[in-house]
Amino acid sequence: ITELKKKTLKAGACVGRIAAAIAKVQQEIKNASIAPQKINDRLKILLAGDNVEAVKVSETDFEFRRNGQRATNMSEGERTAVAFSYFLAKLDEGGVNLADLIIVIDDPICSFDSNHIFAVYSIVERNLSAAKQLIVLTHNADFFGLVKDWMKSRDKSFYMVNRLLDAGQEWYANLIPLPRL
Numbered sequence: 075i076t077e078l079k080k081k082t083l084k085a086g087a088c089v090g091r092i093a094a095a096i097a098k099v100q101q102e103i104k105n106a107s108i109a110p111q112k113i114n115d116r117l118k119i120l121l122a123g124d125n126v127e128a129v130k131v132s133e134t135d136f137e138f139r140r141n142g143q144r145a146t147n148m149s150e151g152e153r154t155a156v157a158f159s160y161f162l163a164k165l166d167e168g169g170v171n172l173a174d175l176i177i178v179i180d181d182p183i184c185s186f187d188s189n190h191i192f193a194v195y196s197i198v199e200r201n202l203s204a205a206k207q208l209i210v211l212t213h214n215a216d217f218f219g220l221v222k223d224w225m226k227s228r229d230k231s232f233y234m235v236n237r238l239l240d241a242g243q244e245w246y247a248n249l250i251p252l253p254r255l
Contacts, residue, residue: 102134109163110136116159119193120186126152128159150185158182158194162201172204180211188216195220 110128117126126145130136138145138156148156161179165172179202183194195217202208210221222232232252240246 109160109167112163112166113156113159116162116197117155119197120155120159120190121152122193124152126156128156151187151190154182154185155190158197162197165201172202173206175205176207176209177202177205178209178211181213182210183212183214183217191217191220195224199224 110130113128117124117128125141126138126148127140128136129139138148140148145152158179165175165177179198182198183191186194191214198208198210198221212218212221225232233249234252236248236250238246238248
C-alpha cells in the first residue's frame with residue numbers, strides 16, 4: 075500500500091505538470107488568435123486606407139497581407155506601423171498589468187509623415203497612460219510637443235539627452251532636465 079501511495083503521488087505530480095503545460099499551450103493559442111485582431115484595430119488607425127492586415131494562418135501563426143496577398147514589399151512607414159501595433163498587442167498578452175511596467179518607445183513616428191503624428195500620439199496616450207513609467211524618445215518637435223503637453227497635465231518630469239565633445243574630441247552624453255524653453 076505504501077508503494078502504491080508513492081506511485082500515486084508521483085503520478086499526480088506528473089498529471090499536474092502535464093495540465094500546466096496544456097494550459098500554457100492553450101493560452102498561447104488564445105493569444106495568437108487575439109493578437110491579429112488587436113494589431114488590425116491599430117493598423118486601421120495608423121494606416122487608414124492602406125489595406126495591410128494581420129491574417130491568422132494557423133493556430134499559433136499569422137502573416138501580413140495587402141488586398142488578400144502576402145505583403146512582401148511594405149514601406150518603412152508600414153513596417154513601423156506593423157511593429158508598433160505588434161508591440162502593443164504583445165503588451166496586452168498574458169494579463170500583464172501596465173501599472174507594473176516601465177515602457178520605452180523609441181521614436182514611434184520615425185517613418186511616418188506628419189499626418190500620422192496625431193494617430194500615433196492618440197494610440198500612445200490611450201494605450202500606455204497606465205504604465206508605471208513611460209519613456210518616449212523622439213526627434214520630432216511636433217510629436218514631442220504633443221507628448222509634453224499631455225505629460226505636463228499629469229505633472230511628469232522631462233529630460234533631454236545633451237550630446238557633447240570632451241577635451242579629447244570624444245562624444246559623450248548627459249541626461250539633463252529639459253530646459254524651460
